[in-house]
Amino acid sequence: MPQTTNPPRLSERSLYLFRSLVEHFIHDGQPVGSRTLARDIGLELSPATIRNIMADLEDMGLLHSPHTSAGRVPTVKGYRLFVDSLLRVHQLNNREIERIAEELNPGHDKQALLKRTSSLLSEITRLAGVVMLPRTEQRSLKRVEFVALSDNRILVILVISDNEIQNRIIHTARVYSSSELQQASNYLNEMFAGKDLPSIRSEILKELKKMKENVNQIMQTAIEMAQQAFMSADTRDDYVLAGQTNLMDVAELCDVERLKKLFDSFNQKRDILHLLEQSIHAKGVQIFIGEEAGYDVLNNCSVVTSPYEVDGHILGVLGVIGPTRMHYERVIPIVDITAKMLGSALNSYN
Amino acid sequence: MPQTTNPPRLSERSLYLFRSLVEHFIHDGQPVGSRTLARDIGLELSPATIRNIMADLEDMGLLHSPHTSAGRVPTVKGYRLFVDSLLRVHQLNNREIERIAEELNPGHDKQALLKRTSSLLSEITRLAGVVMLPRTEQRSLKRVEFVALSDNRILVILVISDNEIQNRIIHTARVYSSSELQQASNYLNEMFAGKDLPSIRSEILKELKKMKENVNQIMQTAIEMAQQAFMSADTRDDYVLAGQTNLMDVAELCDVERLKKLFDSFNQKRDILHLLEQSIHAKGVQIFIGEEAGYDVLNNCSVVTSPYEVDGHILGVLGVIGPTRMHYERVIPIVDITAKMLGSALNSYN
DNA sequence: GTTTTGCACTCTAATTAGGAGAGTGCTAGA
DNA sequence: TCTAGCACTCTCCTAATTAGAGTGCAAAAC
Known part of the structure; x- marks a missing residue:
């Protein structure tokens, strides 16, 4: 037996025909009939032959007729085959x-x-x-800055990568002076700059646990603020x-x-x-x-x-x-x- | 002569009828016919009378028939009258x-x-x-902050009102140290905080003219940056x-x-x-x-x-x-x- | 065995015709 | 001034018809 037929009966010719049909349909959106296809593709085949092939393709679930006397349209499965194996991708000019x-x-x-x-x-x-x-997860912090606003509110600026900035406003229990804020941000920048947000979060948690032993006022302020600034919901x-x-x-x-x-x-x-x-x-x-x-x-x-x-x-x-x-x-x-x-x-x- | 008719022949009754028609049309979107209106409004009038009135209203440009045997629909002019004079505004509950x-x-x-x-x-x-x-024009600056990024780039943070922050990135001719930036922002905050953006712009222009005489390095740096930060196109x-x-x-x-x-x-x-x-x-x-x-x-x-x-x-x-x-x-x-x-x-x- | 031809069949889309329903304008009468 | 009556118009719905496109199948041709 000569090697002419593919396993599930997809001959070279059927595939060619199928591809032409899909391309045709993509081009003008009308169901494609056997006559049109016979005219437009290079092959010298009569519409009847093409009908036979199309019937096979339909049996395999690659094509579908909207109704008895419309042409054929690719099914999802058909598009899949087309995209995976038959597509000739253009080079962009x-x-x-x-x-x-x-x-x-x-x-x-x-x-x-x-x-x-x-x-x-x-x-x-x-x-x-x-x-x-x-x-946000996957990117790292470049810098954090605090700016005191009125009424116990602090503007937190997270510089994530040079051109991305996130602003958050946090509320604090007491009013902080701008030098306190400066110190806090210095401390945090030293500690966290370059790390990614999830690890920053886990470090903050660790620090919070250590807090009781730690009497350094600056660090305490800093960590308290960091908690609010970083623990807030991920940027969705x-x-x-x-x-x-x-x-x-x-x-x-x-x-x-x-x-x-x-x-x-x-x-x-x-x-x-x-x-x-x-x-x-x-x-x-x-x-x-x-x-x-x-x-x-x-x-x-x-x-x-x-x-x-x-x-x-x-x-x-x-x-x-x-x-x-x-x-x-x-x-x-x-x-x-x-x-x-x-x-x-x-x-x-x- | 009794005072019954309004200047352009809009009797109380016509207006009432007109309002009912508009309300009716707004309610269900169908052109309103004389029969419907005769049935639904309180007045005891025959459809024929209503037709006469509607014909008058149509002559005045308040109503319009989509075609001979559809009901009437308000025109733009009709809606105008309705909205300006006849509308009974609901109280929200x-x-x-x-x-x-x-x-x-x-x-x-x-x-x-x-x-x-x-x-x-x-x-x-x-x-x-x-x-x-x-x-942006109409609001005033609360504060400005500078953050040095890499490569001569500086992040400018404009705090416009407490909860509104604008970020801009400017490029500078040389690299500034963070203490220089700190001084610059202090200077600018002192000078501009509380003023609205248009006046800030005009002040910057004045300062630029004075520049030549002025040898104070800090001020010079500050004004140069301010120029870039504030003169950029208005937030559209x-x-x-x-x-x-x-x-x-x-x-x-x-x-x-x-x-x-x-x-x-x-x-x-x-x-x-x-x-x-x-x-x-x-x-x-x-x-x-x-x-x-x-x-x-x-x-x-x-x-x-x-x-x-x-x-x-x-x-x-x-x-x-x-x-x-x-x-x-x-x-x-x-x-x-x-x-x-x-x-x-x-x-x-x- | 594969391809083609011929033909009956099916389905859609467009056209036509007929009626029902809604509404009008007009005229004559209350 | 309002109402009643009536002929008329227009839309919308339905049904029927037709043309066109395409199919499937069987028999003939290659």
Whole structure:
């Protein structure tokens, strides 16, 4: 027996046909019929043959007919196969790469940079762009400063990395003089600068236990303040979303009900955050197609994500949200490169 | 001649009828016919009479028929009359007032409070809530601090009012020691604390001119830094919007095209900002109905705004955006009270 | 054995027609 | 000045029809 057929009956030709169909569908959103396919692909096959093949593909769960006499549409499983094995990823041309590099030059503060990244993703892909903010956990303290405000309140400034600053206001039992505050911050900077927040927290706890023996007033003041400043809830996870409205142009989602649900879940953030977290330890670009993601609101949507990192440390995840019928061959490299460029832009902050 | 008719032929009865019609339409969104009105209002009038009156009202431009055999619908001019002269504003019940007071207690920082206010407006009205952020201009500096970062970069912390902090990063020609920075900030605090930003700017300019004669190194350093810290572009105007998605439930706007345009203009912010600015010096609640506002995207929308103030100084404007067919009698007092409560919440920061 | 042709069949989308319902404007009468 | 009556108009809903696209299957061709 000659080696012509693949294990589950996926001949070279079937795959080629399948790929053409998916590309066709992604291109113009209409179910693809056998006639069209016969005309448009290079192969000299009659529509009938193509129908036979399509019937096989449908049996395998890769295609689906909306109804008897419409053409075929890829299923989630079909998109999966397409994306994993058949996709020909475009190279971005230099203009596009330059554009990204230019827009992500480390100009302003970190928060602004992340916003910019998100907008950039949405502008280039004409879909929704999302950038998950770095968790405080993974970054280290550069410096802490105290500023006395009125009424026992103290402004705590945490400089996390050069371009990221967090402000917190704490309330103290008594009023501290600014020299006391100065001493406290000197002490804390000496002790904690360069360490990451979780370890700072555990050290604070240790110090608190030792407190009774310790009569040094400065240290005591400092640790008391540190407790309030650092022990407060972690800066909650969050993300920046841009270009929601681009999704309103997408035919598949063009129904106010659906869109409202989708937008509501963008606002609640919970589901999207879960999804993004899933890919935080993925290597490179990851793709969630339709129901695969496990969130109903994302049916008919795909999410293309990539973690971004500095010095090998993953800081967060960014990505693009669009219809399952998106131009993966373009979106994937865009997400990939943007993640890398964001990483290096952030790197220059250190 | 008895004093029964108003100048442009608006009898008591016509007005009553008109008000009933508008209320009816606001309630269920359907054009109101003469039969319905005859049935539902207290007056013992036949539909035919009501038709005559409605015809008059239509001639005056207060009503409009979508087509020959639909009922009538108020025009923009009609809404205007309704809102200005006929509206019976509801008193909010205590539960609602308490709710607002509770949510707007000055817990976190100012930014968070404004966000909360915006969400609150949208939740209570089930429409979109918007809060314009205070302009930096109108507030005074409490304190300025410098923190040296790496590479000639200095973190400037402007404490504007106790709970509002702005961070800026400036680049300097040479590296300054932290004691130099300390001296500079002491000097500037002495000089500028308590003054508002525009006057600080003009003083800086004066000082710069005097510079040549002045050989005091500390002052020179300080003024150079101040120049960079304060002269940078004003914190641009901005607003916080919440509950966009509520508008997707509104039947009149339920068309993806329209909604997209509306949302896009929310994102661009320009138009909405212009509109909000218009009412910054209005006394109390102001209402823009449909085309009145002069922005096409806001056709079929009304905006109810009120400035909020502390100590008689207007800080900004907040409001609600919804369909022209909104429950003005509820929305108006909500906007009014929220503005007042926000004012007093902000007041407690001083 | 694979591919093609031919044909009956199915389903959608667009068009048309018919009626029900709501509301109007007008005129004549109370 | 108001009411009653009536013809008229317009929308909305439903049903029926048709054209078009695409399928599946069986028999013929390669």
